[in-house]
Amino acid sequence: MKTIPPERVSVIALRMLREALGESVETDRDQLYPVAYDGLKIAGSPEALIKIERSEDVSAVLKIANEYSIPVTCRGAGSSLTGGATPFQGGWVLDLSGLNSISIDQPNMLAICGPGAVVGELQEQADQLGLFYPPDPSSKKFSTLGGNVACNAGGLRCVKYGVTRDYVLSLSGYLPTGEFVKWGRATRKFATGYNLRDLWIGSEGTLGVITEITLRLILATESRITFLAAFEDDKSALGAPLALCKMGIRPSIIEYMDRWTIDCLQKYVEKEVFTGIAPRPMLLIELDGAPEVLKKEQEMVSAWLRNSSIDFRTALEESEAEELWEVRRQGSSAMKKLANTKLNEDIVIPLNRQVELVNFVNELREEFKLKIGVFGHCGDGNLHVNFMYNEEDPLETDTAVTALHRLMDKVISLDGAISGEHGVGLAKTPFVRNQFNDAEWNTMKAIKNTLDPKGILNPGKIFDVFKPWDQKKENVVLSWEHK
């Protein structure tokens, strides 16, 4: 039996880590601060940063960490919006951004990638070979595949193409003990033993450390058409997913913006989206596919929009489409002008309950006199509900938090989920318990205890209640937030 006094454990562990990994271990305060927080901007106090250059080094780190029960938090770009990459319980940060290789196997339509590879770079490389990796979170220009797998990231095109999970064929990596494992194979079919691959996907770095991801790619889309339309009311706009489906059309994107988002946006850019009409709910619809089919579908969608919308525009060219997308992209920045703090909730509900949810948000807005904007992926029921408030104002904060709890209860009652694509991290821990009954919750905890008995991997995430609104936010600008 070791009899090291607890206060010395981390010192000894750190010394062993240095012996094993030498210069890739940083303990300098200046180096540690930028990895102390992520997109949630709430900082932890890491004791060391380990820049991983070779997969095998992950094993060495974990063996020591597991022996001495040191928390280990994995990090790619650090763009998690939920605090998923925040080392909130201290310990070591495992920076996997250096494992950023992308190797595309064109004949087999596969990509073998490091967890640090940036999603957008994979998409660009695939595109050059006539291939396509569909998941496209808004963060795709900087977020990494490891993080995307860790929280089963989605994005805009999931309505037609599915989420990250739908493209992962196999995952290689390490258990908390430092033992190497590979879950799944580079084959679409697999019926041999338990599916740990899909248990790791979405487990937010709490069950293992991913060092290689094999993804399937699909054939690139031949052409695209984009529509921007304004509707009389939410019901007309949110009817689109079901109406188009009934016509036999499966759009690649259907994005919704409520009139509050549009209003905010118009004030921000000082320009009307559609001239002469008051701010209205809008949709951005993209169709993709073979030109022969697209032509027919374009006519059908146009006919439907003529009947159902107040006004609409069509973009056949990439550059025209880009203008329409700019409207959607500015939504988030515009909203930040309303108040200094945004609680961005990525709830998901069944398609036919969306109107009910948006009506409920309208009631909340009125009852609590809150600034709330709703936009997002209405093609798959994944709406982003943004609560804006000033965090220095305790009353405003309290009100926003009360309303947020009401929203989450409503989401669960509509048979939805509190997170569709961001994960639980720290930010959604106040709500996650209500998503599950006792048996479900205990099963998840039992799995965590079995696969990570010392609880070293990303501790505090998913299971422990953490209230982000009670915490000081770091006054930092992330590299991708620069204009």
Added chain:
Amino acid sequence: MKTIPPERVSVIALRMLREALGESVETDRDQLYPVAYDGLKIAGSPEALIKIERSEDVSAVLKIANEYSIPVTCRGAGSSLTGGATPFQGGWVLDLSGLNSISIDQPNMLAICGPGAVVGELQEQADQLGLFYPPDPSSKKFSTLGGNVACNAGGLRCVKYGVTRDYVLSLSGYLPTGEFVKWGRATRKFATGYNLRDLWIGSEGTLGVITEITLRLILATESRITFLAAFEDDKSALGAPLALCKMGIRPSIIEYMDRWTIDCLQKYVEKEVFTGIAPRPMLLIELDGAPEVLKKEQEMVSAWLRNSSIDFRTALEESEAEELWEVRRQGSSAMKKLANTKLNEDIVIPLNRQVELVNFVNELREEFKLKIGVFGHCGDGNLHVNFMYNEEDPLETDTAVTALHRLMDKVISLDGAISGEHGVGLAKTPFVRNQFNDAEWNTMKAIKNTLDPKGILNPGKIFDVFKPWDQKKENVVLSWEHK
């Protein structure tokens, strides 16, 4: 502490079961025999059969079974080819075929089904509403959705549309303790907590009992074209998946039959598939989609076949296509004429390793003087390798088993999996251990021990070595085997 002598435990448990469930409990020998075996035809000795009429009754059964450590084996149609539904360690058989409801939610493109619903019936009902449930195991006319989920069933169209897992949105059911759980929601996106849904899928009834399955459906295909082609050699035939993909074509089906299968088939039906040519490797290719696109693709595939095949036929109509499919379907029956026992292995390997595998099978055939036919889903690397032998001949049996072990080692060395769609059950337990390293194997066992600590659910499956060739096969004809 209870102090019941072990021999009396099952009697007491059975009495409690009768008290709880009354007439749905059968213990009559004649009633028990038909559920003592499944498609593997090796019989266990069940002590009771419980015909489940209401989901809640599953909870009552499991509570008693778990208290008294009684094995519980779930059963749908009993069509498992691996012994997955065989109550080999005795105990109780839970017949879920009565939970066969199918409820299609057309606007949301969902199906909510009982585990006892037959796959083909769901497909027919969906088709009438212009919707499509793609997974199509050859057993679809009788196999149930519960079984399909339990072993993550595949089929022919997976090459384009994916496997059962790709369509399951949520699963409801019971833990071994009898506690109700629901994993996932009727939404495509879900990033809230651990994904137990996909852990249950493919776990062959060893982790929980499924009582409701929510599936997503897609829009029905507009039209189809089928090609049957004979090739000079395996290399030319097996090059099709990559060649077509390179042309930007994604067929809905690519089925391969080696020349041994064709030879066997031609002798069986006393007719040549293509007149005047010796038995050659053949492909059945199906394209589906919008007519405008299909027309273009038909020309491309025809041009490719003119260059690459010896001879080919095209079927534009359903009835013509049916004739071509009949060729493929008789493969299995024809093969049964070669010997009385068939070991049907549904291995899966990366697309570009298929020629290597088929060459290896050719070497085995020669070295061991064995009758082996290979056919199957070469579009996704899921080849069915059929070893034919007479089980009364110990030498022939030994030879087949030795060759089979060699095949499985080869599959694993090619980075494939020993089962692509049938599951491990009993039949593949002699090979499954080699698929995993110690860490992977121990992780899977740890999950089993955590989620089913008393080991009551489908005991003996996946983890314990069982040699089907050492067992007596029941001389029975299953209902779907009748001509």
